[in-house]
Amino acid sequence: MNKVFYFSIILFLFFTSCDTNDVELDNTASFIAKFSFEKNLATTFGQSIPLTFEVKNKQIQKIELYLQDSLLETWKNPKGKLNYILDTKNYTLGSYQLQLKSYFASDESFYDTRLLRILSDVQPIELNANILNIYPHNETHFTQGLEFDGDNLYESIGDPNDTGASKLMLVDLKSGKVIKEMGQERPIFAEGLTILGDKIFQLTYKNQKCLVYDKNSLQLLNEFVYSGEGWGLCNDGKYIIMSNGTEYLTFRDPSTFQIVKTIQVYDPLGPRIQLNELEYIEGKIWANIWMLDLLLEIDPINGKVLKEMNCNTVSSKGKGSGDVLNGIAFHQKTKHIYLTGKYWKNIFQVKFEEKKSL
Numbered sequence: 001m002n003k004v005f006y007f008s009i010i011l012f013l014f015f016t017s018c019d020t021n022d023v024e025l026d027n028t029a030s031f032i033a034k035f036s037f038e039k040n041l042a043t044t045f046g047q048s049i050p051l052t053f054e055v056k057n058k059q060i061q062k063i064e065l066y067l068q069d070s071l072l073e074t075w076k077n078p079k080g081k082l083n084y085i086l087d088t089k090n091y092t093l094g095s096y097q098l099q100l101k102s103y104f105a106s107d108e109s110f111y112d113t114r115l116l117r118i119l120s121d122v123q124p125i126e127l128n129a130n131i132l133n134i135y136p137h138n139e140t141h142f143t144q145g146l147e148f149d150g151d152n153l154y155e156s157i158g159d160p161n162d163t164g165a166s167k168l169m170l171v172d173l174k175s176g177k178v179i180k181e182m183g184q185e186r187p188i189f190a191e192g193l194t195i196l197g198d199k200i201f202q203l204t205y206k207n208q209k210c211l212v213y214d215k216n217s218l219q220l221l222n223e224f225v226y227s228g229e230g231w232g233l234c235n236d237g238k239y240i241i242m243s244n245g246t247e248y249l250t251f252r253d254p255s256t257f258q259i260v261k262t263i264q265v266y267d268p269l270g271p272r273i274q275l276n277e278l279e280y281i282e283g284k285i286w287a288n289i290w291m292l293d294l295l296l297e298i299d300p301i302n303g304k305v306l307k308e309m310n311c312n313t314v315s316s317k318g319k320g321s322g323d324v325l326n327g328i329a330f331h332q333k334t335k336h337i338y339l340t341g342k343y344w345k346n347i348f349q350v351k352f353e354e355k356k357s358l
Contacts, residue, residue: 032056032057032060032102032110032112033053033054033055033056033057033060033063033078033082033100033102033110033112034053034054034056034100034112035051035052035053035098035100035112035114036052036053036054036081037052037114039114040114040115040116040117041098041114041115041116041117042116042117042118042119042270043088043116043117043118043119044088044118044119044120044121044268045088045089045093045118045119045120045121045302045304046088046089046121047088048085048086048087048088049085049086049088049116050083050084050085051065051083051084051085051086051098052081052082052083053065053081053082053083053084053100054080054081054082055078055079055080055081055082057102058079059104059105060078060102060103060104061076061077061103061104061105062074062075062076062077062078062102062103063075063078063082063100063101063102063103064100064101064103065084065098065099065100065101066097066098066099066100066101067086067091067096067097067098067099067116068096068097072084072086086116088118091118092118092263092264092302092303093118093119093120093263093264093265093266093302093303093304094117094118094247094263094264094266094271094303095115095116095117095264095271096115096116096117096118097113097114097115097116098113098114098115098116099111099112099113100112100113117266117270117271118266119266119267119268119269119270120266120267120268120303120304120305121268121304122267122268122304122305122306123267123268124267124296124297124305124306124307124308125306125307125308125354126307126308126309126310126354126355127307127308127309127310127352127353127354127355128309128310128313128352128353128354128355129295129309129310129311129313129314129339129350129351129352130313130350130351130352130353131313131314131317131348131349131350132336132348132349132350132351133348133349134346134347134348134349135173135174135176135338135346135347135348135349136175136176136345136346136347137176137340137344137345137346137347138171138176138178139320139322139343139344139345140343141155141157141342141343142157142158142159142160142165142323142342142343143155143156143157143326143327143340143341143342143343143344144156144157144158144190144191144192144193144277144326144327144342145190145191145192145193145194145202145203145232145233145277145327146193146277146279146327146328146329146338146340146347147193147194147195147234147279147329148329148330148331148332149195149215150332150333151331151333152170153170153171153172153173153329154168154169154170154171154193154195154200155168155169155171155193155327156168156169156190156191156192156193156202157169157190158189158190158191158205158342159184159186159188159189159190160189162186162187162189163186164183164184164185164186165183166183166184166186166188166189166190166204167181167182167183167184167190168181168182168184168190168193168200168202168211168213168218169181169182170218173338173347176347180218181218182213182218182219182220184211187207188204188207188209188211189204189205189206189207190202190203190204190205190211191203191204191205191230191231191232191233192230192231192232192233192234192242192243192276192277192278193233194233194234194235194240194241194278195215195235196235196237196240196254197215197254198214198215198216199212199213199214199215199221199254200212200213200214200215200218201233201235201240201254202233203230203231203232203233203242204230205229205230205231206229207230208225208226208227208228208230209223209224209225209226210223210224210225210226210230210257211223212224224256224257225257226242226252226257228244229244229245230242230244231243231244231245231275231276231277231290232275232276232277232278232287233278234278234279234280234285234286235254235280236251236280236300237280239251239252239253239254239260240252240253240254240257241278241280241285241300242278243275243276243277243278243287245273245274245275245276245290246271246273246274246275247264247265247266247271247272247273247275247303248262248263248264248265248275249262249263249264249265249275249278249285249287249298249300249303250262251263263300263301263302263303264303265287265296265298265303265305266303266304266305267304267305267308272289272296272305274289274290274291274292275287275289275290275296276288276289276290276326277326277327277328278328279328279329279330280300280330281297281330281337282330282335283300284297284298284299284300284306285297285298285299285300286298286328286330288311288325288326288328290324290326291324292324292325293310293311293312293314293315293324293325294308294309294310294311295308295309295311295328296308296309297309307352309352310355311325311339311350314339314348314350315341317346317348318339318340318341318344318345318346318348319341319344320344320345322341322342322343322344322345323341323342323343323344324341324342325339325340325341326340326341326342327339327340327341327344327347329347336349337349337350337351337352338350
């Protein structure tokens with residue numbers, strides 16, 4: 001990975017816009033209040049950004065500065081150039097909309113908008129995966145989730161061919177045999193799973209349902225509805241944590257599946273998209289990146305990528321004629337970590353060592 005060069009402010013060529021209320025932009029752009037910079041911004045977390053604006057019209061009675069929906073500052077009867085210092089340590093990582101709103105006595109209001117990205121100030125530690133032990137895995141399983149509950153290993157498999165193959169299973173690690181299973185009829189496409197208390201939560205890809213099972217019997221107890229796609233699941237002992245293939249991780253109440261909070265996952269270069277299968281390991285979120293032999297360790301509080309783990313060795317040995325890496329399981333008692341993938345013939349116990357510099 002190339003070294004990251006830090007700049008206090010990095011300019012991004014995002015789309016810039018200026019909107020008005022029922023007035024053509026070309027007729028108003030010359031006399032509203034505007035940001036002094038034309039391009040969108042990106043900065044490292046903890047930096048303070050000087051924002052400058054120029055008032056183009058003396059008839060403007062009030063100007064408001066917003067970050068998303070939060071009002072940052074108000075100026076009444078503004079004139080000339082205005083300044084505001086935005087301290088990014090008061091915000092989480094991610095993409096935000098900056099909006100400068102001008103008000104006239106006629107009740108007309110005009111907008112000038114830019115985008116701001118707050119990047120991580122942490123350079124991820126690079127690690128490599130090494131194989132310790134190899135166990136059998138059913139290579140007909142399109143693995144979407146893998147998680148231990150004590151010594152019991154549960155697996156969720158999907159249905160890419162729309163044949164009704166989605167299942168939740170209790171499997172034996174040493175033999176690879178299925179001990180117990182519960183299937184779902186098409187068009188259900190099962191995704192990630194997580195176990196909290198006496199319940200198992202299983203996502204679906206585009207069905208917009210989270211299926212809730214009894215942990216012991218695997219009988220379906222309940223269903224929750226959500227918007228968008230479902231990819232991976234884990235939990236921190238209190239909340240269900242969900243990925244949807246973007247850089248967003250959503251924390252949900254397990255009793256209602258309502259959203260509690262959302263974080264965006266960033267490194268110093270930008271967002272880490274296509275977050276897929278998740279595992280919660282000793283206070284951190286682990287995620288594999290779809291289509292890459294790569295795992296990330298993520299701070300659940302702020303979304304900063306702390307570690308980047310190369311799994312090429314595991315994937316090259318395990319993939320065979322199978323598909324991508326897509327299963328992370330952590331044994332709480334032994335602290336062992338296991339990896340597998342879609343249609344892989346093995347599950348691998350691995351350890352991670354820091355990448356040696358050349």
